[in-house]
Amino acid sequence: MAVTDDAIERIKGMILGGELRPGDRLPREAELSAALGLSRNSLREAVRALALINVLDVRQGDGTYVSSLEPGVMLDAMTFVVDVQRDDSLLEFLEVRRLLEPPATSMATLRMGEAEIAGLADLLDELGPDPSVEDLVANDQEFHRRIALGAGNSVLASLIESFSGPLHRARVWRGLTQEAATTRTLAEHRAIQQAMAARQHDVAHAWAQVHVAGVEQWLRSVSAARRAGSGASAPGT
Structure with a gap:
């Protein structure tokens, strides 16, 4: 289990065990990390992940609180967890993305202008050495959008763009919970x-395939770990 996953489970355990109740403010970061035996960075990432699915409410300048945990809030959280952890629709989206994006990248390598390709490097430079997960995902989506458009086929670009929404939160969740995901994505x-830039369309195709396959592999491993933990058979999804 990744360190951030462990931190998430410990905070969830405090909520389920009644140590933290709806509306309660979490202890200060230093106190909570010491109590849980976690690094402050791991705790911070866990809080961000749980805030993403509305279990925690981070209030700037005030602190972090357990959400109301009302049915509506939890329904949204459950929908997100299902989106990420059930391998049904997301894996199918990723499989199609793996079929479309590498050829699109190869086409774009041959059709994009020098300035447009150089602009991709500038886009990556905008992130800096230690981007937030949210900034990384936004940059990631723009990177792939430009390449899809650069392929010069509006139908193909539209198909690839249609996957952006369904996969957005999965990208964020991966960035928060998988160790070295940010470094790997940027590389x-x-x-x-x-x-x-070198006009090596076959090499660009290969790297695009590796890139998309890595996300797919991560989701498959998450799904397998969930099933192993629950003892359940694979869902018919």
């Missing part, structure tokens, strides 16, 4: 851009 984006 793969750089490799794609550099291959495109």
Whole structure:
């Protein structure tokens, strides 16, 4: 289990065990990390992940609170968890994305102008050395959007763009919970851009395939771990 996953489970345990109730404010970061035996960075990432699915409410300048946990709030959280952890629709989206994006990247390598390809490098430079997960995901989506448009086929670009919404929160969740996901994503984006700059369409195709397959592999591993933990058979999804 990744360190952030462990932190998430510990905070959830405090809520389920009644140590933290709806509306309660979490102890200060230093106190809570010491009590749970976690690094402050791991705790911070866990809080961000739980805030993403509305279990926690981060109030700037005030602190972090357990949400109301009312049915409506939990329904939204449950919908997100189902979106991420049930391998049904998301894996199918990723499989199609793996079929479409590498060829689109190859086409874009041959059709995009020098300035447009250089602009991809500038886009990556905007992130800086330690981007937030939210900034990384926004940058990731723009990176792939530009390449899809650069392929010069509006139908193909529209198909790829249609996957952006369904996969957005899964990308965020991966960035929060998978160790080294940010570093890996940036390195793969750089490799794609550099291959495109060198007009090596086959190399760009290969890196794009590796990149998309990595996300798919992560989701499969999450699904497998969930099933192993629950002892349940694979859902018919």
